[in-house]
Amino acid sequence: MSNTLLEHIDSPSDLKGLSPSQLVQLAEEIRQFLIESIAKTGGHFGANLGVVELTLALHKVFDSPRDRIIWDVGHQAYVHKILTGRKHLFHTLRKYRGLAGFPKRSESEHDAFGAGHASTSISAGLGMAVARDLKGEDYKVICVIGDGALTGGMAMEALNHAGHLGTDLLVILNDNEMSISENVGAVSKYLTRLRTDPTYSRAKAEIEQLLRRLPAIGDKLTKTLEKIKDSMRHLVVPGLLFEAFGFKYLGPVDGHDLPLLIDVFQQASHLRGPVLIHVATEKGKGFPTAENAPDKFHSWPTAVKLDKPPAYTDVFADALIELARADERIVAVTAAMLPGTGLSKFQQHFPERCFDVGIAEQHAATFCAGLAAAGMRPVFAVYSTFMQRAYDQIIHDVAIQKLPVVFAVDRAGIVGPDGETHQGAFDLSYLRAIPNLTIMMPKDENELRHMLYTAFQLEGPVAVRYPRADGVGVPLDDVWSPVPVGKAEVVVDGRDAAIFALGPMVQTALKAAEAARVQYGLSIAVINMRFVKPLDRSLILKYAERMPVMTLEDAALAGGMGSAVAEVLADEQVSARLLRKGLPDRFIEHGGRDELLRHLGLDADGVIKDLVAFLGVELKKTSDVWP
Numbered sequence: 001m002s003n004t005l006l007e008h009i010d011s012p013s014d015l016k017g018l019s020p021s022q023l024v025q026l027a028e029e030i031r032q033f034l035i036e037s038i039a040k041t042g043g044h045f046g047a048n049l050g051v052v053e054l055t056l057a058l059h060k061v062f063d064s065p066r067d068r069i070i071w072d073v074g075h076q077a078y079v080h081k082i083l084t085g086r087k088h089l090f091h092t093l094r095k096y097r098g099l100a101g102f103p104k105r106s107e108s109e110h111d112a113f114g115a116g117h118a119s120t121s122i123s124a125g126l127g128m129a130v131a132r133d134l135k136g137e138d139y140k141v142i143c144v145i146g147d148g149a150l151t152g153g154m155a156m157e158a159l160n161h162a163g164h165l166g167t168d169l170l171v172i173l174n175d176n177e178m179s180i181s182e183n184v185g186a187v188s189k190y191l192t193r194l195r196t197d198p199t200y201s202r203a204k205a206e207i208e209q210l211l212r213r214l215p216a217i218g219d220k221l222t223k224t225l226e227k228i229k230d231s232m233r234h235l236v237v238p239g240l241l242f243e244a245f246g247f248k249y250l251g252p253v254d255g256h257d258l259p260l261l262i263d264v265f266q267q268a269s270h271l272r273g274p275v276l277i278h279v280a281t282e283k284g285k286g287f288p289t290a291e292n293a294p295d296k297f298h299s300w301p302t303a304v305k306l307d308k309p310p311a312y313t314d315v316f317a318d319a320l321i322e323l324a325r326a327d328e329r330i331v332a333v334t335a336a337m338l339p340g341t342g343l344s345k346f347q348q349h350f351p352e353r354c355f356d357v358g359i360a361e362q363h364a365a366t367f368c369a370g371l372a373a374a375g376m377r378p379v380f381a382v383y384s385t386f387m388q389r390a391y392d393q394i395i396h397d398v399a400i401q402k403l404p405v406v407f408a409v410d411r412a413g414i415v416g417p418d419g420e421t422h423q424g425a426f427d428l429s430y431l432r433a434i435p436n437l438t439i440m441m442p443k444d445e446n447e448l449r450h451m452l453y454t455a456f457q458l459e460g461p462v463a464v465r466y467p468r469a470d471g472v473g474v475p476l477d478d479v480w481s482p483v484p485v486g487k488a489e490v491v492v493d494g495r496d497a498a499i500f501a502l503g504p505m506v507q508t509a510l511k512a513a514e515a516a517r518v519q520y521g522l523s524i525a526v527i528n529m530r531f532v533k534p535l536d537r538s539l540i541l542k543y544a545e546r547m548p549v550m551t552l553e554d555a556a557l558a559g560g561m562g563s564a565v566a567e568v569l570a571d572e573q574v575s576a577r578l579l580r581k582g583l584p585d586r587f588i589e590h591g592g593r594d595e596l597l598r599h600l601g602l603d604a605d606g607v608i609k610d611l612v613a614f615l616g617v618e619l620k621k622t623s624d625v626w627p
């Protein structure tokens, strides 16, 4: 479809001259652009289709970048990026060195605040508003937050503080009644009532009756009255929750009626103090398949490859179902990530033993502590990056009390296209310091099953971490066998050097060791670490006292498994040669997982290069063959 208007939009100022009907046409062109582009690149889909009109109205009424527009989570900021001079980059969306999938201050002056994790926009916006006031500056701060992100406690903390300060702040609540799955919680129910409150519809009928009794009025006045009536909705059905927080509440407003949105945003721009506009939108708007299944189209669906090994997430879910069948104490908890963690499947089997708490990781962790304290065996399935939100709860509520909570840490290590905010880089570093915690990572999908089984046998908190990746295709045992706690596994013995590898890095180490044998005649031992806490200290010493040692992990070097090994050598006063390989001390940008691992030297080629350089001997390369 030729984008006649869209082709001429390179900055928000290009919107200023467009008529309401042209804006409506532009909305459709943008929708078509999104569908065609995301179908090719992948990425977040439903949320962006749902905010086409909202974003156009924002950039029509407000003056970015002078006025700050902050996107909560930021997965719905593609239209914002299209309107702010980046539409020509969309073929590089979430690709290495391409357009980021979330707002990024380094990418554009229009990206007022970076995002990726939910519920941060109001806090950030309030900070900017207070800075504006302190500096005597004059601009608007607008926070766009979804109904899902509003279930995050941080959003409530910020609403509370904003109401206390009373400064000028505009919050646009983009309510599509969806998180990734259907939204949950009392707030969500409240919002639905606001959208459908019978009080409103009764009052609306009374107003219509009154209008009908007025002397004949022109069509235009009726339309204007219609708009005023709709936007007067707040007088009839006040958003009591938001009014209690000190916000003026406007809405709910039809989030796909572009002229109405422009009217309401213009009205709101003259109001002082904190204002919340409740906008009702449809996730996936304009793409019927997504409208009918918004959870399936949160991200553009990836093609299912039938002949590939199962993903770690699926192996986890299937194993948990088997274990839960045998132990009714097992309950599963997620923070709004039912599909991503595989718990949707668990929920189908055990609906009464599966809890989606909303985007509330802190609550989820302590909710699990309470479940465990009362005799259940909870598992909190959570992405490594999102578990960062629950750090104090893991210490204060779970570990100090040595409660048997299993943390199924998915997306551990490099995740890829979601970039800096989502890489699961830090869980080893932040978990390892916590006493009473057991931390393990399987070398393949079969060992994941046994580790999960073992986790539920332990009388204390356990973290089992696994990557956003497919398994290696090993057969899955049909009997459980407990993994000996704190014991590593010698996969291949060797005499010239030893690679202590963690998780799927064991497969990488095996490839590198075999190549080193073929190309250089080296004999390299490969050890499957299995546990980062407790470590297999005796095995580490056995090798480190006899040969150079490399550690290999898909995790931050600072505080990771390699650091743990170094601590053992230091504690035991062993002067050994140790090379640690893992994620460097910087945030890792977006790109494909394997591509990023390659750039980081964490693929087999990178390992053998570093190993040869580390061993330092003039090695005679006998072959270029890669086994």
Ligand SMILES: Cc1ncc(C[n+]2csc(CCOP(=O)(O)OP(=O)(O)O)c2C)c(N)n1
Pocket: 047, 073, 075, 076, 116, 117, 118, 145, 146, 147, 148, 149, 150, 174, 176, 178, 179, 180, 283, 335, 336, 337, 359, 361, 386, 389
């Ligand atoms: C702290 C945190 N937990 C989980 C997620 C994963 N996540 C990304 S988008 C999303 C749902 C957001 O729902 P909403 O705010 O309503 O936005 P919508 O997609 O409906 O536009 C979730 C749970 C996240 N980004 N941050």
Ligand SMILES: CC(=O)[C@@H](O)[C@H](O)COP(=O)(O)O
Pocket: 073, 075, 116, 298, 299, 340, 411, 415, 418, 468
């Ligand atoms: C925006 C967000 O945080 C989620 O949508 C996340 O991108 C999902 O990641 P996965 O694709 O790994 O499930």
Ligand SMILES: [Mg+2]
Pocket: 146, 147, 148, 149, 174, 175, 176, 177, 178, 179, 183
């Ligand atoms: Mg939503």
